[in-house]
Amino acid sequence: MSSDLNAFITEATVEGSADGPLAGRTVAVKDNISTEGVRTTCGSAMLEEYVPPYDATVVERLTAAGATIVGKTNMDEFGMGSTTETSHFGPAENPAAPGRVPGGSSGGSAAAVAAGEADLALGSDTGGSIRNPAAFCGVVGLKPTYGLVSRYGLVAYANSLEGIGPIAPSVEEAAELLDVVAGPDPHDATTQQDDGRDVGPTGDADFASAADGDVEGTTVGVPRELVEGADEGVVARFEDALDDLRDRGAETTDVSLPSVERCVEAYYVIAMSEASSNLARFDGVRYGVSGGYEGNWNESFARSREAGFGEEVKRRVLLGTYALSAGYHEKYYAKAQDARAWLQQDVDEALSEADVLASPTMPVPPFERGESLDDPLQLYLADANTVPANLANLPAISVPAGETDGLPVGIQFIGPAFGEASVIRVGSALA
Amino acid sequence: MSDPVVDGEEVRHVAELARVDLDDEEVDRFAAQFADILSYFDSLDEVPEVDREADLANVMRADEERDSLSQEEALANAPETVDGYFKGPRVS
Numbered sequence: 001m002s003s004d005l006n007a008f009i010t011e012a013t014v015e016g017s018a019d020g021p022l023a024g025r026t027v028a029v030k031d032n033i034s035t036e037g038v039r040t041t042c043g044s045a046m047l048e049e050y051v052p053p054y055d056a057t058v059v060e061r062l063t064a065a066g067a068t069i070v071g072k073t074n075m076d077e078f079g080m081g082s083t084t085e086t087s088h089f090g091p092a093e094n095p096a097a098p099g100r101v102p103g104g105s106s107g108g109s110a111a112a113v114a115a116g117e118a119d120l121a122l123g124s125d126t127g128g129s130i131r132n133p134a135a136f137c138g139v140v141g142l143k144p145t146y147g148l149v150s151r152y153g154l155v156a157y158a159n160s161l162e163g164i165g166p167i168a169p170s171v172e173e174a175a176e177l178l179d180v181v182a183g184p185d186p187h188d189a190t191t192q193q194d195d196g197r198d199v200g201p202t203g204d205a206d207f208a209s210a211a212d213g214d215v216e217g218t219t220v221g222v223p224r225e226l227v228e229g230a231d232e233g234v235v236a237r238f239e240d241a242l243d244d245l246r247d248r249g250a251e252t253t254d255v256s257l258p259s260v261e262r263c264v265e266a267y268y269v270i271a272m273s274e275a276s277s278n279l280a281r282f283d284g285v286r287y288g289v290s291g292g293y294e295g296n297w298n299e300s301f302a303r304s305r306e307a308g309f310g311e312e313v314k315r316r317v318l319l320g321t322y323a324l325s326a327g328y329h330e331k332y333y334a335k336a337q338d339a340r341a342w343l344q345q346d347v348d349e350a351l352s353e354a355d356v357l358a359s360p361t362m363p364v365p366p367f368e369r370g371e372s373l374d375d376p377l378q379l380y381l382a383d384a385n386t387v388p389a390n391l392a393n394l395p396a397i398s399v400p401a402g403e404t405d406g407l408p409v410g411i412q413f414i415g416p417a418f419g420e421a422s423v424i425r426v427g428s429a430l431a
Numbered sequence: 432m433s434d435p436v437v438d439g440e441e442v443r444h445v446a447e448l449a450r451v452d453l454d455d456e457e458v459d460r461f462a463a464q465f466a467d468i469l470s471y472f473d474s475l476d477e478v479p480e481v482d483r484e485a486d487l488a489n490v491m492r493a494d495e496e497r498d499s500l501s502q503e504e505a506l507a508n509a510p511e512t513v514d515g516y517f518k519g520p521r522v523s
Contacts, residue, residue, distance in 0.1 A: 051507065285509065287509065287510075295521070297521060302447075302452040303452055318442070318449055321449040336475060342481045
C-alpha cells in the first residue's frame with residue numbers, strides 16, 4: 001500500500017468473516033470511528049495513543065459482512081475542518097488533483113478510495129465532511145438521514161448534526177456499503193427504531209437495488225440560492241449534469257430556499273456549541289494528554305487541553321463556549337435553532353414540489369494546499385451547500401460531475417428523510 | 432445590532448471557562464478572528480421566529496444487567512492509575 005498520500009494515520013489489517021456481502025472487499029475507516037485494539041486518534045495529539053476497548057457498531061457490521069479493514073484514515077482534527085490540513089498527523093494529498101487538498105474532514109477516506117488504496121471507505125459528515133472530500137477527490141460520498149446509521153463508537157463532535165456514511169468509486173458500491181451499516185442499534189437511541197412509529201429502516205436495507213439509473217419522470221428541484229455565486233467552471237459542470245438528467249427523462253425545476261442564506265451561521269453556532277460541550281470530556285485523566293498534577297484540577301485540565309488540541313479545535317471550543325455563555329445564548333444559540341427550524345420548513349416545501357434537490361456539492365474546485373488556513377471565516381463560507389442537509393437531518397449524496405481545469409467537480413442531491421433510495425437512483429444515472 | 436467587541440481579555444475569560452490555556456499569540460489571533468466570525472453570526476438576527484415542531488419520542492430499554500468494560504479495560508488508556516483507580520489532579 002502506498003503511503004505517499006498520507007491517507008492513513010494507522011495502517012492495520014482487521015479480517016472480516018469468511019463470507020458476507022462485502023467478502024473480499026477492503027474498507028478504510030475514518031479515524032474517529034472506534035476500532036477495538038486499533039488506535040483511534042481523531043487526527044488529534046490528544047488521542048495519539050488512545051486505543052478503544054470496543055468496536056463501533058458500524059465496524060462490527062463491516063467485519064460481520066466479510067469486509068477487511070485496511071486502516072484508519074486521516075482527517076481534520078475531531079472532524080473540524082474541510083481540507084484535512086488541521087490533522088495533527090499532517091495533511092493528506094488529493095490523488096485526483098496533486099497539490100490541492102483532498103477536502104475534509106474525511107479527506108483520508110476519500111483519498112484512499114480515489115487512489116485505490118481501499119475499495120470502499122467510511123467517513124463521517126457533520127456539515128459536509130463526507131460530501132466535500134468526495135467532490136474534491138472525484139468519488140461518491142453519501143451522508144445518510146440522521147438516525148439511519150448508528151453513531152455508537154463515533155467520537156462525538158456535534159451529535160445533533162453528524163452521521164457515518166459511505167465513500168466509494170460508484171453510487172452502487174456506496175449503496176452496498178450503506179446496506180451493511182444501516183439499521184437500528186440498541187446502543188444508539190437516536191437510530192430510528194423498528195417499532196412502527198415511522199418509516200425508518202428495518203435492518204435489512206436494500207439501497208443497492210435503487211442504483212438503477214432510472215430517472216424517467218423524476219423531478220429535480222434546483223435551489224438557485226445554492227448555484228448563484230459558485231465558481232463559473234463548477235456551475236458549467238453542474239448544468240451539464242442537469243442536461244444529462246433531462247436527456248434521460250428527468251424534469252428540472254427551480255425552487256426557492258430563502259432560509260439557506262442563514263445556514264452557515266446557524267450551522268457553526270450549533271456545531272461549535274455542541275463541540276464545546278462534547279469536548280469537555282478531554283481532561284487528560286481517563287485518556288489523552290495528561291496536564292500533570294501541579295496546581296488544582298482546573299489548571300491541570302487547561303494544560304492538558306492546551307497541549308492536546310490544535311488551533312481549529314481551540315477556536316471552535318472557545319466560540320461554542322462563548323455562544324452558550326450567559327447573555328449570548330438567546331442571541332446566538334436560540335436564533336440558530338430558529339434558523340434550523342426555518343430551513344426544515346423551507347426544505348419540506350421544496351421537496352413537496354420535487355423528488356430531490358440538486359446543487360453543486362462545493363461552490364469551488366479543491367483549494368490549493370495552505371491557501372485557506374489563515375482565514376477561518378472564508379473557509380466556513382465554503383460549506384454553504386453542504387450544511388443544509390445536516391441542519392434538516394436529510395440524506396444527501398455527492399456524485400462526480402466531471403472536471404473544471406482538470407479539477408474534480410461534484411453534484412449534490414438531497415432527498416426526503418429516509419429517502420436514500422431517491423438520491424441513490426438519481427446519482428446512479430451519473431456515476 | 433452593533434458588532435461585538437472582542438478583546439484579549441474576553442478571549443482569556445472564555446478560554447478560562449473552557450479550560451484551555453492559550454499563549455499570548457493565540458489570544459491576539461483569536462481576538463481578531465472572533466470579531467469577524469461573531470459579527471458574521473449577527474446576521475442570525477434576521478431569522479424569523481419559527482414554530483419548532485419537535486417530533487420526538489422517548490426510547491427506553493429494559494433495566495437489565497448487561498456486560499460492560501472490565502476495570503482493567505476502562506483504565507487501559509489512563510495516563511496514570513493508582514490501585515485500580517484513575518489518578519486525577521487535586522480538586523482545589
